[in-house]
Amino acid sequence: MYTLLQEDLCNRLSTFLKRIVLLDVLAISLGFVLRAVAGAAAIQVEITWWLVLLTFLLASFLAFSKRRHQLAFPNGPLLYTPGQLDGLIGVISLAIVLTYTLYTIYVHSVLLFTVLFVLYGLSRYRYHIYKMPVSENPSDILLSDRSLLLNTGLWLLSVVILLYRLPWYSW
Numbered sequence: 406m407y408t409l410l411q412e413d414l415c416n417r418l419s420t421f422l423k424r425i426v427l428l429d430v431l432a433i434s435l436g437f438v439l440r441a442v443a444g445a446a447a448i449q450v451e452i453t454w455w456l457v458l459l460t461f462l463l464a465s466f467l468a469f470s471k472r473r474h475q476l477a478f479p480n481g482p483l484l485y486t487p488g489q490l491d492g493l494i495g496v497i498s499l500a501i502v503l504t505y506t507l508y509t510i511y512v513h514s515v516l517l518f519t520v521l522f523v524l525y526g527l528s529r530y531r532y533h534i535y536k537m538p539v540s541e542n543p544s545d546i547l548l549s550d551r552s553l554l555l556n557t558g559l560w561l562l563s564v565v566i567l568l569y570r571l572p573w574y575s576w
Contacts, residue, residue, distance in 0.1 A: 426484045430468040437464035455508045462504060466497045466527075470534050494534070498527050515567045522560035529553050 423429045441460045445452035473490040476483065485493075505523050509516040530553065533546045547553055 424484070429484065430465055430472070433468045434461045434464040437461070453512075455504070455512060458504055459501065459508070462497055462501045466494065466501060469493045469497060470530070473534055494531065498531065501527060513568065516564060518567070519560055519563050522556055522563065526553060526556050526560070529556065 423432075438457055438461050441456060442452055445456075469490055472485055473487070473494065476485070476487055476490070502520070502524060506517075506520050509520060529550065530546060533550065547557070
């Protein structure tokens with residue numbers, strides 16, 4: 406069922422919604438949420454509202470970042486101004502950090518330390534959005550920036566160690 410909803414959403418996005426301010430990004434973000442929900446259903450685990458919300462926010466952040474990059478390469482009518490996108494990216498970044506922080510406080514307080522990795526990762530990605538060469542694709546930023554890769558790896562390692570208290574790690 407989720408696959409059919411996702412396919413319908415993608416079809417609508419490619420034909421109609423991509424020409425309407427905010428609905429274009431909303432459709433993209435909902436598509437990612439549907440993928441997360443379908444993935445959880447496929448492996449038969451319960452999905453939390455925290456994961457749904459963070460998936461939505463992160464997908465929105467990436468979509469607005471992509472729209473910001475597209476201003477340098479206009480291909481058709483522009484829906485957003487640089488100021489609008491900068492504001493939206495800032496608000497979404499703040500929402501991601503606040504949501505992740507609240508998640509760590511209320512669900513897994515042991516992960517509060519990992520908020521630092523989230524802050525650094527978002528800040529570094531935003532740095533690239535505004536300072537990237539005009540030929541660089543924002544989708545490639547995560548894979549090409551060594552400090553972002555290191556940050557992601559350290560975040561993942563920290564989460565595994567803090568949640569599962571691996572036996573080789575001494576407390």
